Amino acid sequence: MFLSDTRNKNVSIYSNDLTVKNFKPKSLLKTDNITYIVGMVFDPISRTLFWTDAKVQTIMKMHIPLNGDLGEPEKLHDLKYSIPGGIALDICNRFLYWTNSNRTNPTIERSxxxxxxxxxxxxxxxxxxxxxxxxxxxxxxxxxxxxEGISFHIERSNSDGTERELLVNNRHQRPTYLTVDHDRIYWSDTVSRTIWMIKKDKKSVETFEKFKSYESRVDADPAGIITRDNIDQINCQAISALQKNTARKITQETVARSYNNLTTSTEEMDSTTERSEGSCLNNSTYNPLSRSCICKSGFNGSLCETSVCYNYCLHGTLCTINKLGVAQCECGSSYSGSRCEKDLCDGYCLNDGVCTIENGAPSCKCKNTRGPRCENTNDFYEICTLFCKSNPPALKNYDTSLCNCTRSNQTDTIISQEYKMERNLLLPILGTLIGVLIILVITLSIYVNKLRRRPRIKKRFVVSKTGVTPLTSRPQMASDQCEITIENCCNMNICETPCFEPKLRSAPTKSVNTKKEEKNSLLDSMEGDSC
Structure with missing residues (x-):
């Protein structure tokens, strides 16, 4: 198997021997800064490796012998003003096909x-x-x-470009690499990071399905894709005979439809489909009596052209034929089942855990979870809260790439610490102020209570009939005096002790004589009533 690596700083092309279990990559072409390999194909007949280089716009080739030194890289085609992409080889007809992805003049060419x-x-x-x-x-x-846009096509045609057919017309994919096998088409999609497949039968158009998905793996992007025959190389003679037989059947069916009213047409067709001794494939034996092929163990078909291992073992595993002619699969460490159809990692890791095979058993690399199968979930919000602190703790086995730490989150710990310090300072101050206020309230309450207990002084006016009232000392009560307590005054209402009208309430227009007359009349009325 030949591979290219555009990111490797040392090697651009290397090979792996799949017949060896513990193989080591063999360097074939050293890295060149002006090289960008897009597609490769190997010719087993001439043992020549072809590849397309999009950066220098060429198709290169190099001879790779089984033993001995490698050949020097040679330029096969100069594709100036083109963008070479995929490349394929028709081994039987010795044609090399490639795509030109230049949008101004896209083509499919061959030589x-x-x-x-x-x-x-x-x-x-x-x-x-x-x-x-x-x-x-x-x-x-x-x-x-x-x-153009979001659509893509999967098409096919004859080897010369005739009888072109549109098989898939869909959206939201970018099919970068493509391959085929006996009955299916496979392509890798860089948008959904998925390997898709569809049957080659024209009736199953648009019913494609997932073959392998890498959506849950951040470290994987599907790129090149190939299929291989586990048993033998491509048998061009068998393929040519099969194609001729198929073409003959199509011609016969066309003739039968055209002359379906003639009984002799079917008899003529039967005579053309008879087997001959040279038409039997894979060392099978021709039976002249039955005019058919007797297949050896492990092969079937009218010409013994099909191996029982063909497309029997899945996922590229090795197929062998036992003594009874039954196909058996060697699944290796990653798959199980009679046809290696069961992926050991399929559904093993939970909660988006990444599964790998270690020592023949599945193992999980968990993200934000724990347990052998990542079954123990954790609170993602709590993990991001710890991660966004100013001094985060060591968070091993946790994926923190999805944590979005804003500036406020990063300073949350500092703010909380400052708040705690301010709270520790404010609490004693507030307690002291409250204590002082309580003492002040108690003191004022005691002072007000003492003031209430002091004797009250009542002001009194002593009115004498003679009109003379001492100012410095309280006169002795006499029969010709009348004492008026200001507090008992009824403010000129009917009461036991009438009051004098203050001077402020007197009308300004009244004269002094009028005021004296009023006082005298008031005193006269007091003599008879109060005093």
Whole structure:
């Protein structure tokens, strides 16, 4: 398996030997700052590796022998004013296909593997073709086109660009890489970080489903995708015979529909479908009596062209055939089941935990949770509150990337500490003030109570008939005097002791003689009533 790494500072292309369990990557091409490898394909016949370089706008090739030194990288095509993307190889017909993603002039082109006979296969109704794949079994081309806006297309055609078909027309995806197998199409989507698949049957259009999702993994982005045959290399003779047989059947069906009123047409067709000794594949035996192929153990089909291991083991696991001709799968450490259909990590980790295989068993890396399966949840708000403090504690095994610490949150601890200090200072001060006020109130209450107990002084006016009233001493009570207590005055109302009208209430227009006459009349009335 050959891989490219655009972020590696030392190696751009390296290989892994999948037949070895503990393999080590083998460096094939050192990193060059002017290199950006987009797609790769390997030709097992000439043992040549081809790749597209989007930065220098070329298609390069390099010979990789089984033993010995590697060949030097060579330029196959100079794609100036183009943006080379996906690349695919038709092994049987020796054609190399690639996409040009330049939106001003998008194309799908091909040439022979030696660089000759370069032609444009498709140039109309394209926007940004991302990747291309060759289906050797049907002789079809499949490609993904990132259409303008939010839409995308999955299309196919014959190897020469004829009989073009639209298989998928949908939205909200960016299919970056694409591949096919016996009955399905697979593509990687960089928007949803998911591997999608759909059947190649035209009747199942738009019914695609998820093959593998990386939405819950922050450290994963699906990119290149390939399928492989677990048993043998591509058998071009068998594929050619199968294609001819399929084409013959289509022709016969067309003839039968055109001449369905003629009984001789079906007899002629039956004679053309007879098997011959050279048409049986995979070392099978031709039976002249039944005019059919007798398949060896592990193969089936009318021409013995299909292995029982074909697409039997899932997830790229190794398939072997036992003595009884039954397919068996070697699942490895990540999958289980008779066909390796069960992912050990599927549904194992809870609460968005990331599952990995360690020592043949699933293990979880938890985010904001605890437990072997991340089953013990924690309060995310409490975790972010601790994280946003000015002096946060060590929060191991917690994902704090989603915590949004504002300025107020970061100073919350300092503010609370300052508030505690102010509260500790204010409480004694307020207590002291309250105590002083209580003492002051008690003192004032005692003082007012003492003032109430003092004797009250009553002011009295002593009126004499003679008109002379001592000013410095209180005269002795005599029969010709009348004492008036001011407090008992009824303010000129009817009472036991009449009152004098104050001077302020006297009319200003009255003369002094008038006032004297009023006083005399008042004294005269007092002699008879009060005194």
């Amino acid at each position: 022979l593997v030696d660089g000759s006979n370069r032609t444009v296969v498709i140039s109309r109704n394209l926007y940004e073709p991302m990747d291309i794949a060759v289906d050797h079994e049907t002789g079809k081309l499949y490609w993904a086109d990132d259409v």
